[in-house]
Amino acid sequence: MRMKMTGIRALNTPWLDAFTDAHAGIYTFSHCITMADINGDGDYKLIIADLGTGSSNIRLKVRDQSLETDVFYEFLQNLRQEIGFNNLTERSQQLLILDHSKRKEFVEEQKNLPPKKQTVITCVSTLKKSMTDEDAISCIVFGTESGEIYILESEAFVILQKVQLEGGEVHSPAPAHIACSGLYDVEFRIVCLCRDGTLRLLRRGWQQTRTLTELTAPAVGLLLMPDGSSSIIVALMDSALHCFSKKGRRQWKLQMEKNITAIGSVHLPQQGLCLVAVALSGGLIKLYSGQQLVDTIATPDTVAALRFGRFGQEENSLVLITVAGCLMVKILKRTANFVTQTTTDGFVPGQQVKVPIPKKTRLFVEQTMRERQCYKEIHQAFQHDLFRLHLTAARACVQALQSCSLPVSSKEPLKLTAQVLGLGPKFRLAITLQNMSKDVPLKGLFIVVHCDDKMYIVERPFIEVPMLVPSLTYKFDTIVECVSDLSISDEVRVFVVKQQQTEPLLSVVIEMPVCDMLAMTS
Template sequence: MLKNQEEPKYGSEKWIDGFYDPTTRIQTMSQCMVLSDIYKDDDFKLVLADFGDFFSSNPAVVNNIGALDGRKNDKVKLKVFKGLAMINEVCINDIPSSIVTIAVDTLVPSIPALAISSSCYVYIYKNMKPYFRFTLPCSPLCPEEEKAWRDYQNEHIKLSELVVALDNIRGFGRLNEMTQKSVKFLQLSTNEERLNFIDQYKEVPLVKNTAITIMTSLMKNVHDDDGDGGAGGGIRCIVIGCEDGHVYVINPETFSVAATYSLPSVAVFMVANGLFDVEYSIYTACRNGGVYGIKRNIEKAREFFRVTYPIVGLVKVGKNLVVGCMDGTIHCYNTKGNCLWSVNCHGDILCVGLMELKTKNLQLLLVSVKSHQQQQSSSPLPPPPSSSSSLPPSTSGQIQIYLEKSLVDVIRVEEVVAAMKFGRYGRESDTLVMVTKSGGLMVKVLKRTALFDSRGVSKSGDGVGFDLAGGGESRIDIPKKTKLFLDQTARERVCAVEMHKTFQQDLCRLRLHSCKCYLDMLDKQLNVVSLSQEYPVKLNVEVTGLGPTFKMCISVQNTSLNVSCHHYFIAFVYDPGFYNILDNIIFLPAIGPSLSYRTSTFAYCVTDKTFADVIKVLLCTENNINPILTAVVSMPVSEGGMNF
């Protein structure tokens, strides 16, 4: 890490001040920040989208006062930081909504690619150069709107009737279903302007494009340990939430839509976990205050819960979902929709994030809070040990760190933090990168000796700490596996009789099921070795070939030592829609004691389907109407089907 440029006055003892540059003038949000090894040099960089003056949380820029010193930044740029220095930047055409890192190939080593969502496009950058642009599919048109324009073009209605028809659609609250062409047309006031507009855009088709509101990534078939979408992991699918309420899963290998889902509202925050080819879950927080879940092979999204105030952040901590709301509270729900706990942060929440310590197998919640000045003096939380006196009035921002519902640490900063990202930066594994409201860049590194206690006591490995909950001495933490073993042991002591009864019932059911299967096998002769002394034979079938022609080699062995086998023949049972066998019945000669006879025939695959069927080989005798032995042969899939 670089040396400190400006040492913050307030903080936490468990964090090392990496550096702080208040002059970077960065305007971004957490969804547009990633920490990734984009050059594959084992040095993780900070990649973010700087909105410039198009979108700013700085009051000086919003109010257009002279704080810019004549340096107006009116371009949206993609910037790459190494330490405190910006090493690369690329101009972007439009304001992005999200940035994620993905892998577009399976090469080793694979350089991660950046996926940037903007408007209805997803731009793929590799080595900070444009690689591909994906366009979202168009949304379905409103039938009434499409009919109105078609009737006007066919001169079935007049201009005034067209305006009335489109205005009726808008009047019924369906403005979001209309195309941009109709919206701009309704904004015109005179008929002359409307006619000029129609003449100008008469060749433009009626198309309804949507906009991307949020984007995240989902592992395709292999879990990624690094989390940067490069080598060491697997290919990541792109999950996109749109303004029209649709959720698309994009395959980065072919850049095609792999799955489509529909939501009752617009997704603003999204979390995805699992594997797309196996089992996955997508959790979305929408503008209506509801959190919905999407699972594999389930077309309709399920609502888990709904909050009263608008959601400002969604994080999955362990198996639970944590949301931050505009009323300054955070709520934790399980995947069944039950509220586990709620905590008041005593301030306005700007953003939330996940702090994952892989070396300690620990996940914590990061909450950026804009503290109310009147609540700082009356807060029950004591100041951090790094400051012996109370905070000055200028200090209004803090990062609260929660372990479950316990507040375990507070990082106090002089400015409000508008965006943050925790992860590996440079060669440090646990780094917190923050962008302040005025555009400053701040980096803090977690000490390797830092410990977090769930009972509200914050500790450090050097023995210095402070008690956020006002508690006294703390007990030694029991490891998770040991605690699980002790809980299971206590449960076995209490429920020993019930567990034994359940085990005996399951054992009896297993024995009964085994006997039924054995009896069914004897009745249907589904065995290859005869259990009767009257017919001492053994049947063996082998299949060779790649298809569409297969050779079936059949061996019949006489297991008796003094009795010969006479009048035996082999028959085949199969689906004629799949196979055609050259000899349906093969008569066998007499087989002496302890001898075997081999014969063969050919089976032809007569279908081009990509799956195979079974062929039953029956060993029969002229003196018995039931087969003696039956062999069920699972045929291999043919390399190519042919019709005969």
């Protein structure tokens, strides 16, 4: 396919216009486009299934040519009751719905053709078999017009699993869109959208699919987000974008201003983002991170199909095909940074969603009635408890100031910390002093270590402190030896006193650890 390079415009957009071919003449859908390393050289090629603009002649088939038309019609009616309408050939189904006057002519036209039941593939996807590597072997997963889902082994072309979708009495619903995640040998999920408007799920070990929900309009596209959130994104023909959980519960809904023509996932693992690209009629593409709009791309025509992935040597390429058959390739800048865009009223869409208010319980109603009736008593009790709390806090503060038991002095800008090191019977008492003043040095200070002399002996109970320079930390230590034979512990108090003052500046109480009796005996 011939492509021509266009000039890369330096606009305020994270996308670069790489290729454009206005005369490509391609007519396809998003699930008919992929990028793959065909030659194994790391150069990814663009693969497109072109649907064209012509029409195909569908050949219809009947089962037998020797029977009379009316007898054969009755035979097909009985066979329909036994095996179902969907299990008949296309010619047999066509004969059953024709008028009586046209049956004989139809049989004469089709009687020489051999009886054969054919079906067509309606949707296709891939599923990793045993490893999640990019070049690992994948299985082919496709749905058929007869309402079946096949999982095909890609090397030997062996059918690994076949599942028939459950439907009504007439026929099984045909899957129109399909998406896969996980590993076939470990655990996988296959989500399909059927033409009857049902969203169905198939997992490993299941013999039948389970219906998650029923949609209100025909679907445009289906995405299974690869970011681990297990979210299912569905675009409908009523211009709505829905997000469902893995159990089929709708999480949010976005109403677009125009009809949705195509959707695709924009997975950016380097940025930890997984965006949803929504193409609208008129040539506008919106990129959403959840419910938040992060970027907008304008194209000259309505986009009919899009695919994001690796193309050539570029990791992040966006392939667009318009309804007129124009092919465009855009490359994401390596410096691209997606930021949430606000709406006209200044709020992002996620902030406009109303928070669900829980229902009022009986207990809540009774409590509300009680507060209305006894509002005076409740206010008085609250004020009484508040005053008691203020009084208790004030008493504790005064007591701490009077006893100088705070680590920070209220008289001098001084801070004291103490730490006990060792297992015993000899402990090292590490003391730290810091002058919190900006420019005033402190002098004439002493450290006094006080304890019960029946429990401990302090090597240096009185330590003279040199002049403390502001913003510097001074460390002192002394040895405290346990002399008691009992396996108990006691408190050791450390005071900081100043010369010619009767009250200490500050003090700390140290809870000594229990001495190791094994070390004392040794």
